[in-house]
Amino acid sequence: MSTINPRNYEAAEPxxxxxxxxxxxxxxxxxxxxxxxxxxxxxxxxxxxxxxxxDEFGGQVAATPAAAAAGADIVFACVGNDDDLRSVxxxxxxxxxxxxxxxxxxxxxTASAAIxxxxxxxxxxxxxxxxxxxxxxGQAGAVNGGLTVMCGGDSQPFDTxxxxxxxxxxxxxxxxxxxxxxxxxxxxxxxxxxxxxxxxEAIAFxxxxxLDMPLVLDVIGKGAAxxxxxxxxxxxxxxxxxxxxxxxxxxRKDLGLVLDEARRNGAxxxxxxxxxxxxxxxxxxxxxxxxxxxxxxxxK
Numbered sequence: 249m250s251t252i253n254p255r256n257y258e259a260a261e262p263x264x265x266x267x268x269x270x271x272x273x274x275x276x277x278x279x280x281x282x283x284x285x286x287x288x289x290x291x292x293x294x295x296x297x298x299x300x301x302x303d304e305f306g307g308q309v310a311a312t313p314a315a316a317a318a319g320a321d322i323v324f325a326c327v328g329n330d331d332d333l334r335s336v337x338x339x340x341x342x343x344x345x346x347x348x349x350x351x352x353x354x355x356x357x358t359a360s361a362a363i364x365x366x367x368x369x370x371x372x373x374x375x376x377x378x379x380x381x382x383x384x385x386g387q388a389g390a391v392n393g394g395l396t397v398m399c400g401g402d403s404q405p406f407d408t409x410x411x412x413x414x415x416x417x418x419x420x421x422x423x424x425x426x427x428x429x430x431x432x433x434x435x436x437x438x439x440x441x442x443x444x445x446x447x448x449e450a451i452a453f454x455x456x457x458x459l460d461m462p463l464v465l466d467v468i469g470k471g472a473a474x475x476x477x478x479x480x481x482x483x484x485x486x487x488x489x490x491x492x493x494x495x496x497x498x499x500r501k502d503l504g505l506v507l508d509e510a511r512r513n514g515a516x517x518x519x520x521x522x523x524x525x526x527x528x529x530x531x532x533x534x535x536x537x538x539x540x541x542x543x544x545x546x547x548k
Contacts, residue, residue: 252276255393257284260411266290266316266323268336268343269357270297273383274326276390277356277416279305281324284415291316291336313337314346322409323347326356326383329501330363337367344374352377352405354413356397358498360505361427361434364400368426377405380426381413382433386494394418398436400428434506440540441503441523443477448544451485461486481541488548493539500527 262285267278270292278301282288288307292298298309310316313336317323323343327333333355337343343353353371355364355378364380371378379401389395397413397420399406406422413420423432450473454461465482468474484490503524510517526543535542 252279253392258414262286263321263412264319266320268313268316268325269327270301272387273390275301277326280393280416282307289316312341313343314341317343317346319348321351322412323353324356330359333357333359333363344370344376347376349375352379352409354379354381354409356381356383358382358433358502359430361430361509364427364430377402379405379409380429382429384436390416398423398429398432400424400426400430434509437502437506438517438520442519443475444540444543445523447477447482448547452544452547485541485544490538490542495537496527496530496540496542497536499540500524
């Protein structure tokens with residue numbers, strides 16, 4: 249059974265592509281690219297996952313990032329963190345070593361702005377392009393082809409990758425120069441952290457008060473309190489279900505990047521720092537892989 253939901257793909261010139269990293273996000277994202285008519289070669293650290301992807305979508309498997317990138321117009325990546333990113337980009341077996349002149353590397357990892365700027369410089373020195381392009385929308389957005397992509401980098405390579413990335417996204421936007429995509433993703437995570445904590449407190453308060461919370465959420469979701477989190481996580485929070493979605497471990501990694509950047513730029517993030525510690529408590533409760541909406545567990 250396909251791991252992506254069918255959609256009507258916008259017309260885009262078929263390209264030779266590589267995709268590095270086939271986790272819960274990368275697997276469906278690469279699948280959308282293949283289904284949109286592009287020639288996709290994949291690399292994954294666990295070779296069996298790459299083979300399973302190729303069996304499903306019909307693409308090719310490469311033994312190294314450099315081999316996957318050979319001849320590719322655009323190389324996409326979605327890995328875990330800064331160190332993972334360096335491991336697939338740099339060195340003799342890294343993607344930059346295999347990319348042809350003028351090709352574009354597009355990084356969908358949620359990583360630091362510093363690594364984005366570092367790899368942008370490395371690409372420029374080789375006559376290549378680098379776009380930092382973290383995504384929002386979670387696993388469901390990747391499966392449905394409805395991600396929001398925040399891009400940092402130069403305009404010309406962005407114009408090249410935008411119609412291709414539209415295969416798995418509802419919005420692909422350049423927000424500034426190199427590193428700006430990662431900074432925009434940090435803004436996104438700051439906003440989400442505060443929203444989820446507020447929603448958790450609201451639901452816990454309503455339950456203590458004896459209210460019919462599914463009904464209350466339906467009512468207030470039609471007013472000023474409405475949010476994506478309320479629409480998509482409110483009722484599962486009431487039901488105490490968290491075995492899906494964006495894991496607490498991932499959110500803590502992202503908030504660590506945010507707090508590091510805030511120390512550099514002087515931004516004051518008292519609520520974000522507090523919610524990060526609340527997530528640490530959820531981890532101690534055994535919720536490392538629970539959805540981020542599990543913040544409510546510490547209030548019960």
